[in-house]
Structures are given as structure tokens and as C-alpha cells.
Amino acid sequence: MKRHVPTRATVVRAGRSTTLVSLESWFGGQILAQARTAAIVDAVGIPRDLLPDTHLWVMARLDAQAAEELHLRGWEPYDHRVPSARAA
Secondary structure, three states, X not given: OOOOEEEEEEEEEEOOOEEEEEEOOOHHHOOEEEEEHHHHHHHHOOOHHHOOOOEXXXXXXXXXXXXXXXXXXXXXXXXXXXXXXXXX
């Protein structure tokens, strides 16, 4: 697999433990991936009920064929600047 690269994620639905996100650079954002809600809340600092439609940066393996292979990590608030790539 390739290294993790920064990509923009959009929260679609935020549950108590699991949040569904869309990654615009992975299958055009058409397939949702699961993430830990606590990790996203910690990254953006807003309550779970305000997460839908929130944009974030996340490091992902975009060559993944399934959501489980994305290995999402390093959530950061989205501020229009691409964060520096971190080692995989």
C-alpha cells in the first residue's frame, strides 16, 4: 500500500461512537468511511451534534479498495491549507 496522504473529509453523520465521513479524494466521496467520533470531536473541538457537514483534514491511504483499508489518522481542523504530509 501507498503512504498516507492528506485529504479533505466531510462528516456525514455523527453517532455516539462512530462517525461516517466522505473523502472527496477517495472514490469521489461516494463511499462513506467509519471513524471514531471521539477522535473527530477532539480534533475540531465541537460537540458531536454539530459535526455533520464539518470539513477536516485526515491522513488516509487513498489506494484502499475498502474503507477499512484507508487507515484514517491524524485528524485536523480544515483551514484550506493542506497539512504537511506525515510519514506512514
